[in-house]
Amino acid sequence: MRNRVIIGGQWGDEGKGKIVDALSRDVDWVLRYQGGANAGHTIHIGQEKHVLHLIPSGILHQGVRCLLGGGMVVDPWALRDEIIGLEERGFQVRDRLFVAANATLLMPYHMRMDELREAKLSRHNIGTTGRGIGPAYLDKVQRTGLRMGDLLLSADRLERKVIEKILSANEVLSNTYQAEPMPARLLAEELVVLAQTLAPLVVDAHVALAGVRAGSESALFEGAQGTLLDIDHGTFPYVTSSNTTVGGALTGTGLPPRALGEIHGVFKAYCTRVGNGPFPSELLGEPGDRLREAGGEFGATTGRARRCGWFDAVASRFAVDINGMTGVMITKLDVLDTAATVPVAVAYDLDGEQLDVYPTVAEMLPRCRPVYREFPGWGQPLTGCRALTDLPPAARRYLEFLEQILGTPVVGVSVGRDREQMIWTPGGVTV
Numbered sequence: 389m390r391n392r393v394i395i396g397g398q399w400g401d402e403g404k405g406k407i408v409d410a411l412s413r414d415v416d417w418v419l420r421y422q423g424g425a426n427a428g429h430t431i432h433i434g435q436e437k438h439v440l441h442l443i444p445s446g447i448l449h450q451g452v453r454c455l456l457g458g459g460m461v462v463d464p465w466a467l468r469d470e471i472i473g474l475e476e477r478g479f480q481v482r483d484r485l486f487v488a489a490n491a492t493l494l495m496p497y498h499m500r501m502d503e504l505r506e507a508k509l510s511r512h513n514i515g516t517t518g519r520g521i522g523p524a525y526l527d528k529v530q531r532t533g534l535r536m537g538d539l540l541l542s543a544d545r546l547e548r549k550v551i552e553k554i555l556s557a558n559e560v561l562s563n564t565y566q567a568e569p570m571p572a573r574l575l576a577e578e579l580v581v582l583a584q585t586l587a588p589l590v591v592d593a594h595v596a597l598a599g600v601r602a603g604s605e606s607a608l609f610e611g612a613q614g615t616l617l618d619i620d621h622g623t624f625p626y627v628t629s630s631n632t633t634v635g636g637a638l639t640g641t642g643l644p645p646r647a648l649g650e651i652h653g654v655f656k657a658y659c660t661r662v663g664n665g666p667f668p669s670e671l672l673g674e675p676g677d678r679l680r681e682a683g684g685e686f687g688a689t690t691g692r693a694r695r696c697g698w699f700d701a702v703a704s705r706f707a708v709d710i711n712g713m714t715g716v717m718i719t720k721l722d723v724l725d726t727a728a729t730v731p732v733a734v735a736y737d738l739d740g741e742q743l744d745v746y747p748t749v750a751e752m753l754p755r756c757r758p759v760y761r762e763f764p765g766w767g768q769p770l771t772g773c774r775a776l777t778d779l780p781p782a783a784r785r786y787l788e789f790l791e792q793i794l795g796t797p798v799v800g801v802s803v804g805r806d807r808e809q810m811i812w813t814p815g816g817v818t819v
């Protein structure tokens with residue numbers, strides 16, 4: 389089986405969790421490589437709903453090994469709770485879940501700093517998930533952060549090291565934010581206890597992934613967030629703090645480029661965004677509310693209402709380009725079942741000039757107005773479709789257009805939240 393990277397093509401929440409779950413059955417490894425518990429990946433199996441934040445979506449398949457890669461920021465409290473949650477639901481987790489020793493440890497003071505910084509930015513805030521992601525990555529690039537490998541230290545040394553970090557975080561809390569200090573000894577003691585549970589999961593990823601490097605074991609890479617939230621290529625500063633694009637899969641696992649295999653982007657048949665920042669094809673007011681209701685567009689991590697709009701082919705083409713996507717998957721096509729027409733942004737109008745290429749200069753995007761092309765709706769439910777030939781002609785025409793404008797084959801179409809509600813189209817949708 390060929391390896392594959394699953395990358396969000398928009399601003400996150402494209403349905404990556406569902407896709408990764410659907411593809412995990414026959415793989416040896418599912419690897420997360422960036423981000424942390426800011427991700428919320430939802431998987432429905434029958435009546436059961438699972439939301440994963442740190443643990444790769446492959447965990448729901450017995451026998452699949454899962455790794456939290458070195459590019460991640462890992463909150464050990466959240467990881468413990470997620471493991472317990474899965475175990476309580478009958479999933480056997482422990483001997484097949486691993487965490488790279490070089491992953492950054494996300495501490496409660498990172499979460500506190502995230503919250504305080506957002507409050508200080510006031511109406512110019514980013515609208516983060518409040519999970520401490522930015523401050524934890526800051527500690528990493530500043531070369532001061534703790535790492536998962538520190539959990540392997542003796543209890544004494546770990547406690548001393550952690551107290552030292554908390555004391556210096558407390559200086560930032562009081563000097564920058566005039567905030568209360570965190571209880572250093574208490575948190576250090578808690579972490580020492582947590583280390584007893586989590587240390588057995590900590591591995592040297594270079595050793596653990598030897599089989600993937602050699603080609604004898606297969607891997608599915610599970611991206612978090614989406615291309616337009618990338619720290620370098622996204623809508624800065626309204627982005628997350630990691631590389632959500634394809635490079636993150638390399639640096640975040642330590643695997644070489646030849647291990648990546650296919651690069652598959654996941655896109656909703658429309659578009660959503662949580663948090664602040666430009667969104668040219670956003671629908672405000674009642675039309676946006678209707679899409680939000682139809683798609684159940686409320687955040688899996690924070691419960692926030694997602695901003696909704698039409699498919700943006702300009703931004704999506706940029707996502708295809710920058711990641712070198714070899715195929716795309718379109719999710720939530722069924723959400724458009726009752727739309728009379730389905731518009732797609734095919735260009736932008738910038739101060740009266742037509743722009744066909746996505747502008748990466750931050751101040752341009754907020755001034756772009758979408759130029760739409762409209763497609764007729766299909767007016768019937770798609771949730772029972774399992775083959776391309778089951779789709780009504782209007783739905784097929786919409787997919788064919790997306791394939792054409794993105795210049796990349798549509799290799800999968802999701803028509804409902806359940807595992808089975810998929811149409812696999814490895815050869816594309818245009819006949």
Ligand code: GDP
Nearest residue numbers: 401402403404405428429430720802803804805
């Ligand atoms: P992720 O972060 O990319 O994994 O996406 P989320 O889980 O945050 O959000 C996607 C939401 O859409 C979840 O509630 C999924 O259960 C749901 N979903 C995924 N695919 C489909 C689909 O094809 N149709 C419908 N109706 N819901 C879907």
Ligand code: IMO
Nearest residue numbers: 400401426427428515516517612613628662663
């Ligand atoms: P998944 O993996 C959607 C957004 C936040 C905010 C910005 C920065 O489920 O697709 P952060 O907490 O990362 O510092 O927030 O990024 N964001 C997401 N939006 N899906 C996600 O993950 C997201 N993770 C972060 O809303 O705008």
Ligand code: MG
Nearest residue numbers: 401428429688
């Ligand atoms: Mg999500």
